[in-house]
Amino acid sequence: MAGNLKARSPGLERPDSIIRKTIHHMGSSCEKKYYMHWVLWHWPEIVGEFVARNTSPQGIRNKTLYIYSDNSALRNELQMMMPQVVQSVNNYAGQKMIEKVAFTKRWEKSDSEGIEEIRLAPAEVEENIGRERCKMPLSPAEMQAAENLGSEAEDEEIGKAVSNLYRKHLQLQKLKISKQYQKCPQCGRLMAPEESLCDECRRIKRDKMTASVRQVLRDMPWARYPEVKQYVPECTPKIVNEQRSIMVQQLAADTDVNDKTSMKAKTLVMLYRCLPPEQLNEDNITRALYALRFDMHRPKDYKTPKRYDVIKLGRR
Numbered sequence: 001m002a003g004n005l006k007a008r009s010p011g012l013e014r015p016d017s018i019i020r021k022t023i024h025h026m027g028s029s030c031e032k033k034y035y036m037h038w039v040l041w042h043w044p045e046i047v048g049e050f051v052a053r054n055t056s057p058q059g060i061r062n063k064t065l066y067i068y069s070d071n072s073a074l075r076n077e078l079q080m081m082m083p084q085v086v087q088s089v090n091n092y093a094g095q096k097m098i099e100k101v102a103f104t105k106r107w108e109k110s111d112s113e114g115i116e117e118i119r120l121a122p123a124e125v126e127e128n129i130g131r132e133r134c135k136m137p138l139s140p141a142e143m144q145a146a147e148n149l150g151s152e153a154e155d156e157e158i159g160k161a162v163s164n165l166y167r168k169h170l171q172l173q174k175l176k177i178s179k180q181y182q183k184c185p186q187c188g189r190l191m192a193p194e195e196s197l198c199d200e201c202r203r204i205k206r207d208k209m210t211a212s213v214r215q216v217l218r219d220m221p222w223a224r225y226p227e228v229k230q231y232v233p234e235c236t237p238k239i240v241n242e243q244r245s246i247m248v249q250q251l252a253a254d255t256d257v258n259d260k261t262s263m264k265a266k267t268l269v270m271l272y273r274c275l276p277p278e279q280l281n282e283d284n285i286t287r288a289l290y291a292l293r294f295d296m297h298r299p300k301d302y303k304t305p306k307r308y309d310v311i312k313l314g315r316r
């Protein structure tokens with residue numbers, strides 16, 4: 001891989017390989033610290049802006065990357081996405097750097113014990129981009145910003161590496177502008193010319209849309225996609241179904257399994273079966289709640305009744 005790169009851009013040593021060598025010569029404890037920083041520094045690129053804003057990686061120990069997040073919904077989501085997160089980190093590091101990700105409290109001090117041997121992957125750099133980037137001039141204010149960022153690091157050498165990476169980032173930004181990258185109309189972040197919104201703004205827009213879908217379903221639990229669409233024109237059948245099933249799960253967990261009469265239980269049935277209130281009857285309520293019995297709140301002494309004790313034979 002490194003050989004390939006060299007062939008593609010002769011005479012241009014990759015900056016990360018220069019940093020890597022430099023760091024290596026400073027001794028193994030420094031090297032460990034540096035790679036820890038490297039992961040922290042690239043965290044938004046590894047997991048995306050949104051996740052990065054709501055999490056902070058604390059350290060790596062015995063091939064486990066420890067992450068702090070006070071956002072419990074996001075923690076659940078990440079828990080399910082764990083294999084992808086591990087994969088992304090490892091792809092970024094260019095080798096199997098971690099085996100799992102765990103959530104933790106905030107660490108008092110960073111600790112990267114257990115990082116043994118890590119080598120950076122040669123990132124996919126298009127030929128010439130590196131050279132073009134190097135030519136992008138930075139203003140004194142930008143140079144100063146890079147210095148300031150570097151001076152926040154405890155370790156001087158790491159500080160230098162950080163400043164250097166930040167300078168490269170600024171240059172790349174300028175290069176993108178010169179290559180007709182446009183500012184996202186909403187937040188100003190740079191995006192490719194063919195996009196209409198940046199990734200982050202698209203995600204925010206989607207979050208707002210799903211919230212509107214849930215709002216419609218709270219007002220009209222029986223609403224199906226065509227009805228929801230009248231209120232939220234940009235929604236899709238898939239989004240309506242997803243939001244409905246999330247709401248069914250939440251409401252079911254909050255409804256007692258023996259409850260068949262409360263407004264909550266009826267709302268659950270309307271939501272789950274897309275039934276308007278005038279179509280609710282004892283039979284369809286019983287059947288729907290029986291189907292949801294494993295998702296509902298169950299008292300300690302509850303025993304699941306047999307199907308035909310609940311739903312009488314011969315009825316549909």
Ligand SMILES: [Zn+2]
Pocket residue numbers: 184185186187188189197198199200201202
């Ligand atoms: Zn944006």
